[in-house]
Each structure stands twice: as structure tokens, then as C-alpha cells.
Amino acid sequence: xxxxxxxxxxxxxxxxxxxxxxxxxxxxxxxxxxxxxxxxxxxxxxxxxxxxxxxxxxxxxxxxxxxxxxxxxxxxxxxxxxxxxxxxxxxxxxxxxxxxxxxxxxxxx
Amino acid sequence: xxxxxxxxxxxxxxxxxxxxxxxxxxxxxxxxxxxxxxxxxxxxxxxxxxxxxxxxxxxxxxxxxxxxxxxxxxxxxxxxxxxxxxxxxxxxxxxxxxxxxxxxxxxxxxxxx
Numbered sequence: 480x481x482x483x484x485x486x487x488x489x490x491x492x493x494x495x496x497x498x499x500x501x502x503x504x505x506x507x508x509x510x511x512x513x514x515x516x517x518x519x520x521x522x523x524x525x526x527x528x529x530x531x532x533x534x535x536x537x538x539x540x541x542x543x544x545x546x547x548x549x550x551x552x553x554x555x556x557x558x559x560x561x562x563x564x565x566x567x568x569x570x571x572x573x574x575x576x577x578x579x580x581x582x583x584x585x586x587x588x
Numbered sequence: 589x590x591x592x593x594x595x596x597x598x599x600x601x602x603x604x605x606x607x608x609x610x611x612x613x614x615x616x617x618x619x620x621x622x623x624x625x626x627x628x629x630x631x632x633x634x635x636x637x638x639x640x641x642x643x644x645x646x647x648x649x650x651x652x653x654x655x656x657x658x659x660x661x662x663x664x665x666x667x668x669x670x671x672x673x674x675x676x677x678x679x680x681x682x683x684x685x686x687x688x689x690x691x692x693x694x695x696x697x698x699x700x701x
Contacts, residue, residue, distance in 0.1 A: 512689060521679055522631065524689025566631065573644045574619055574686050578631040 481505045483579035485567050490585045491557050499552045499582045501567030509570040513541050513552045516564045516581065525552065525565075554584075562586045590614040594680050594693035601700055604669050609696045611663045611680030619683045620663045621690065622655065624648070624676040631679070637663065670700045 482504045491497040503511070510529040514522035528534055528543035528550060540553040552565055564581040571577055593612040601607050613620050622634040635645045635655055642655065654666045663682075667674055677697050681690040 510687060514689075521692035521694050522690075523692070527687065527689055529687065568631075573636065574638075574683070575621070575633045575636050575644045575646070576631075576690070577633065580630045 481569075481571060481577055483567055483569060483577060485565075485579045485582045487580070488583045488585070490587065493557055493559060493586060493588050495557050496553065496555050497557060497584065499554070499565050499567075499584065501550045501552070501579060503548050503550070503567070503569050503579075505569050505571045505577065507572040508545060509572060511541075511543055511550050512568045512570070512576060513539075513550075514566040514568060514578075516566055518563075522566055557586050559586050559588065590691070592680055592682055592691050592693035594678075594696050596696060597694065598697045599699070601670055601698070603672060603700055606666065606668050607670055607698065609665045609667075609678050609680075609698070611665075611693055612661055613663055613680065613682035614684075614691055615661070617682035617684050617691075619643075619686070620657070621681040622665045623679045623681060623692075625679065625695075626673075626676045634665070667698075670698075672700050674698060675700045 484502045513525040516522040526541035533542045538555045543550045564583050566581045567579040568576040595610045620637040623631050625631045633646045635649045636643045656664050677695045679695045680693040
């Protein structure tokens with residue numbers, strides 16, 4: 480079977496750092512993606528990991544451990560506009576993505 | 589920045605009717621997708637399209653659904669005989685090559701009444 484788990488909700492304050500975890504169990508693995516989705520909008524691409532380790536892109540970083548079936552998205556210097564859902568998605572085979580249910584992050588001042 | 593364009597943004601249809609959702613992927617992209625998201629639920633894969641044919645499809649994509657790339661720019665999803673449970677946001681997406689993040693269109697909200 481296939482399973483992607485993320486916390487349902489998280490809260491944080493402006494300027495803080497937050498880590499959103501994702502664990503996955505899939506029959507295959509070709510890479511892991513993180514997307515941001517504001518309410519009522521389309522997902523937008525944040526990061527892609529296919530090898531173990533950390534990928535950094537500005538305020539956002541993503542980490543992958545394939546042996547543990549684990550990834551996290553790290554958001555630094557949080558801003559109010561970072562309030563959104565963060566979706567973990569696995570490319571199991573081919574090019575289709577399996578999405579987790581998403582983590583709703585609320586950033587307060 | 590190039591965009592994936594979807595029309596209409598919102599469609600209301602009666603149960604049992606056929607609908608066609610339209611997408612214009614980014615012009616040099618090679619892989620095209622339809623996903624759906626029922627309100628409050630996760631994004632679900634429907635179908636992928638490459639080299640003018642379906643390359644993958646999910647269990648959701650049954651005989652009720654079909655896709656077409658009629659003219660080299662448009663990419664359509666047809667839903668025959670819509671059901672209430674087809675009400676969802678339908679997203680089109682495209683990528684240039686594997687390993688790239690999808691560019692999603694802004695979606696079509698389909699409401700079946």
C-alpha cells in the first residue's frame with residue numbers, strides 16, 4: 480500500500496522557525512516534493528528531494544532520508560503570508576504524485 | 589512567468605450531464621496531468637498524458653472520464669454523466685521533464701447539483 484503522513488495543523492509566530500514532518504510508505508520512490516497551497520488556490524512548487532540530505536532555497540529548506548521514509552520542510556523567518564497548507568507528495572513511479580493530506584500552518588503576530 | 593491556464597474557473601452542472609474542462613499547458617512542456625481535490629480533502633491524481641497518449645491513470649479515472657489533446661495546445665478532461673461526488677476542484681498541471689515540480693493551473697471548481 481501507500482501512505483503519506485503529515486501533522487494536520489501547526490501554529491507558529493512571525494519570525495520563528497517551523498519544521499513540518501512527513502513520513503511515507505510507498506511501493507516505489509522516485510522523489511519527494513513539497514508544495515504550498517493557500518486556501519482556494521492551486522498548489523505551488525517549493526522543493527524536490529531525490530537524494531538524501533538537505534536542499535536549501537532561501538527561507539525554505541527540505542530534508543530527505545530515504546532509509547527512514549522521512550522528510551521535513553523547514554521554514555525560517557516566518558511571515559504572515561506563510562500561513563497556508565503545506566503538501567508532501569511522493570513520486571512513486573512514472574511521474575504521477577501521491578499527495579499527503581497536508582499540514583495547515585497558521586502564523587500569528 | 590509561463591502559466592497553465594484553465595477554463596472555466598467555475599462550472600455548475602446538473603447530475604447526469606457531460607462537462608468538458610479545458611487547460612492550456614505551458615507551451616514547451618511535455619507531460620500533462622489532471623488532479624482533483626474534493627473540498628477539505630487531499631489532492632488526488634487522475635491521469636497523466638505524454639506523447640499524445642495516457643501514460644498513467646488512477647482508479648478514480650474510470651470509463652466516465654476521458655482526456656484529449658485535440659490541437660497541440662489544449663488539454664481537456666471530459667466527464668460523462670456527472671455524479672454528485674464529482675464535485676471538486678480540478679487542477680491541470682504540466683512539467684517539461686521528470687524530476688521537475690509541476691506547474692498547476694488555477695483550477696476549475698466543478699459543482700454537480
